[in-house]
Amino acid sequence: MNARTPSKILVLPALYEQVAERLRTRIFAHELQPGAWIDEQALAVEYGISRTPLREALKVLAAEGLVVLKPRRGCYVTELSEQDIDEVFPVMAVLEGKVAELAAHRITSADYARLAAIHDDLEKHAAASNADRFFEANQRFHDALQDIAGNRYLAQLINDARKVIKLTRRDSLRLEGRLKQSLAEHRDILDALRDKDPARAQRSMHDHLMSGRNALARLAKAN
Amino acid sequence: MNARTPSKILVLPALYEQVAERLRTRIFAHELQPGAWIDEQALAVEYGISRTPLREALKVLAAEGLVVLKPRRGCYVTELSEQDIDEVFPVMAVLEGKVAELAAHRITSADYARLAAIHDDLEKHAAASNADRFFEANQRFHDALQDIAGNRYLAQLINDARKVIKLTRRDSLRLEGRLKQSLAEHRDILDALRDKDPARAQRSMHDHLMSGRNALARLAKAN
């Protein structure tokens, strides 16, 4: 059921998986922009492979929602409408909220120490107004929480949703004051976890995500 | 972003999609049992197609979690462990709960009438102890609610989760007394919707799903 298989370390990933990963990277880097047509032949030549594994990779990306396959008309990078974003974020908020709730139930003092260390990093990067490093530490925080929550299916859905959100070119962390605000929200979540208060952890995390969506909306207006 | 394209009615689905659908049907019918190896060649011959579209279909099913692809070792129907079920149901409960919450916000009297009609069907089939028809009406109830909630991304995740759950051979509705219990839970949800009480709708739906998981667990013990 889950992707991680112990023996997988030895077996190198199938070519179509490698290709999918390379394409994901290019899509997230917005080198392949939303709406852009994906030229199978050109990519096959560039990667030095045939179209077969490339097409299989595109099927995978389509399932993830990163591209859309138009029958007989080719493959295009997904364009997120404002409505799409308004649909994804509430779902993301609910899922991440559940993660926080589960984590609050299961968290140990060692887990808390790990999270607190990551939070220290967040504080440092926020103080330095380094959005990139803040983003990276933020990711680690949420990943660590998923580990503690211990629900792989939930984690998978969240990671898929995150991929979709990444299609947006906008980065809310760059918004004036958002870094500090995000930090304060993380503080809230952390405190709820310290107190092992699932309901509060759930609520804090949910609101944190919706706050992120609002920041994104403000950013859209600013542009 | 979403799969439904208006023009899709004219364009017949790609072959790999048709194949994926046929395979889904066979998997849900447990004709292809969990753990069973999927013989690409044999299926290609049976369907009168080449292995290429078949392999593409398997990639799609793998993304849905219905099969697992073991590199160089072929494709197998997913086996759900008890732990897997324990991970999927809480997520399902949270997602369906969100649907109920959103629906309670947006529901109109016409919507409510539609739901009430479906609930009447549920009552009829419960009285007749007809689990099959109850199941079908139950599906309609949840689908209608998704429509009212109006979040396609949410609906998609739920439908994917439903597919995964369908891998289980067990049917909780066949459990003694479960039909009546399920009906009562639906009654609760419906009342919350009538009162346009999002919090209560959310809670009722969440508990309804977890109650379904418990029924499944009782069924497992009975066997």
Next chain:
DNA sequence: ACGCATGATACTGCATCCATAATTATGAAT
């Protein structure tokens, strides 16, 4: 008799090839 090595078989994964549909370019007619 049992375990291990070696060879045969079969399947997966990728490349190549071909048919068909879509798009673009060209030309004719109004």
Next chain:
DNA sequence: ATTCATAATTATGGATGCAGTATCATGCGT
């Protein structure tokens, strides 16, 4: 000049072929 029809080009979707690897069977050695 613009629009429509038609032809040429190009890209997608599917079929076929082939190389590499995993599995299974057979036989040898202990």
